[in-house]
Amino acid sequence: MSVAKKEYKRITVKTLVDMKSKGEKISMLTAYDYTMAKIVDGAGIDVILVGDSASNVMAGHETTLPITLDQMIYHASSVVRAIERALVVVDLPFGTYQSDPKEALRSAIRIMKESGGHAVKLEGGKEIKESIKRILNAGIPVMGHLGLTPQSIYKFGTYTVRAKEEQEALQLKEDALMLERAGCFAIVLEKIPAALAKEVAKSVSIPVIGIGAGDGVDGQVLVLHDMIGMTHEFNPRFLRRYMNLYEEMTAAISQYVQDVKSMDFPNEKEQY
Ligand SMILES: Nc1nc(=O)c2c([nH]1)NC[C@@H]1CN(c3ccc(C(=O)N[C@@H](CCC(=O)O)C(=O)O)cc3)CN21
Ligand SMILES: CC(C)C(=O)C(=O)O
Numbered sequence: 001m002s003v004a005k006k007e008y009k010r011i012t013v014k015t016l017v018d019m020k021s022k023g024e025k026i027s028m029l030t031a032y033d034y035t036m037a038k039i040v041d042g043a044g045i046d047v048i049l050v051g052d053s054a055s056n057v058m059a060g061h062e063t064t065l066p067i068t069l070d071q072m073i074y075h076a077s078s079v080v081r082a083i084e085r086a087l088v089v090v091d092l093p094f095g096t097y098q099s100d101p102k103e104a105l106r107s108a109i110r111i112m113k114e115s116g117g118h119a120v121k122l123e124g125g126k127e128i129k130e131s132i133k134r135i136l137n138a139g140i141p142v143m144g145h146l147g148l149t150p151q152s153i154y155k156f157g158t159y160t161v162r163a164k165e166e167q168e169a170l171q172l173k174e175d176a177l178m179l180e181r182a183g184c185f186a187i188v189l190e191k192i193p194a195a196l197a198k199e200v201a202k203s204v205s206i207p208v209i210g211i212g213a214g215d216g217v218d219g220q221v222l223v224l225h226d227m228i229g230m231t232h233e234f235n236p237r238f239l240r241r242y243m244n245l246y247e248e249m250t251a252a253i254s255q256y257v258q259d260v261k262s263m264d265f266p267n268e269k270e271q272y
């Protein structure tokens with residue numbers, strides 16, 4: 001098995017900004033538990049995102065809205081116990097930062113204190129500017145998230161590509177500049193035209209990490225369970241599947257069922 005080169009001992013928010021200035025691309029994947037995080041970290045990933053996509057992938061909800069701060073802390077603390085090198089970023093879940101900056105800071109502090117994560121991610125632009133500043137003032141690194149922001153799905157009704165209209169694109173560019181000025185260390189851009197994402201990446205000095213945002217950005221993020229083919233019903237065009245674990249696991253499990261029924265398992269060597 002080939003493992004990515006590990007040039008950096010431990011990834012920090014500073015490392016990521018240095019990587020952008022050197023033109024070195026940033027790799028990021030989600031993880032929600034200890035065992036997966038250990039594999040992802042060991043394979044040489046730069047950033048692990050404890051995404052609120054855990055709401056879909058781990059808990060089976062239709063959207064990211066139901067997951068709670070306690071649940072995010074549980075996932076994040078499990079991930080933190082596994083990692084030796086990656087930077088761990090934790091999503092602030094829906095309803096824990098939108099009402100006011102003090103609430104946002106309290107939520108971010110709980111994540112940092114109770115999970116041991118290294119940074120938080122919040123969805124949105126100018127509407128949450130004061131909250132972002134408040135969190136940054138407490139010394140907590142913040143990653144922004146613009147474009148398709150799944151916590152606002154009910155405002156849009158669909159997961160279609162965002163910022164195709166001039167007005168929306170202008171707002172997104174403005175929001176990206178605001179996030180940089182406020183002091184965010186990176187920005188995720190989700191499902192927007194590649195040309196727009198490239199323009200944004202060129203206009204800011206902090207890394208821009210894309211998901212469905214093309215090849216003109218500074219790094220890529222995917223949901224782990226999507227890229228290893230466990231979530232076989234999720235098939236957006238931006239997703240590249242590196243394995244079909246859904247099929248492999250199904251084959252292995254049905255073989256086990258058959259072996260138990262036929263009394264092939266356990267054999268003489270598999271007992272005491
Ligand atoms: N498993 C998983 N992977 C993700 O990437 C992910 C989650 N869950 N949950 C939270 C958000 C939601 N995300 C999404 C959801 C849908 C599409 C999407 O492209 N859906 C449709 C198209 C919808 C449309 O065009 O109307 C598709 O083609 O699959 C993309 C990102 C990204 N995040
Ligand atoms: C898709 C990524 C960017 C995310 O926010 C998540 O997994 O929750």
Ligand SMILES: [Mg+2]
Pocket residue numbers: 051052053064091
């Ligand atoms: Mg998220």
